[in-house]
Amino acid sequence: MDANQIQTFKKQLEELKQQLLQSEEASKDDTKPVELDQQSIGRLSRMDAMQQQQMYQEQARRRKVQLQKVDGALRRIESEEFGECFVCGDDISLKRLQFDPTQTRCIECMESAD
DSSP: OOHHHHHHHHHHHHHHHHHHHHHHHHTGGGGSOOOOOTTTSOHHHHHHHHHHHHHHHHHHHHHHHHHHHHHHHHHHHHTTOTTBOTTTOOBOOHHHHHHOTTOOSOHHHHHHHO
C-alpha cells in the first residue's frame, strides 16, 4: 500500500471519528433515566420512553465500540502496521479496507475464525 492510499484511509478514519464524536455529543440527553412520575406520563408512555432509552443506550454502546475500532486503526497507521492481518501478518485486501478501514484480519483468517 502506498503513502497516498494510507493518507486517504487516515483522512477517512479521522472524519468517521469526528462524526461519531458529534453523534455522541448530540445524543447525550437521550440516555438519561426516565422519570417514574405517573402524574406526568401514563404507564404505556413511560414504557415507550424506557424502550426508547434502551435503544439509545445500545446505539451509544455501538458508537463507543466503533470509536475504539477507529482509534485502533489510526494507531496502526501511526505504527505503520495498518493493512496487516493480526493473525497471519499478510496484507488485508485493499477492497476489504475500502469497505471497512477498521478491519484487523484478512478474509482468510476471518473465515477460519468462524
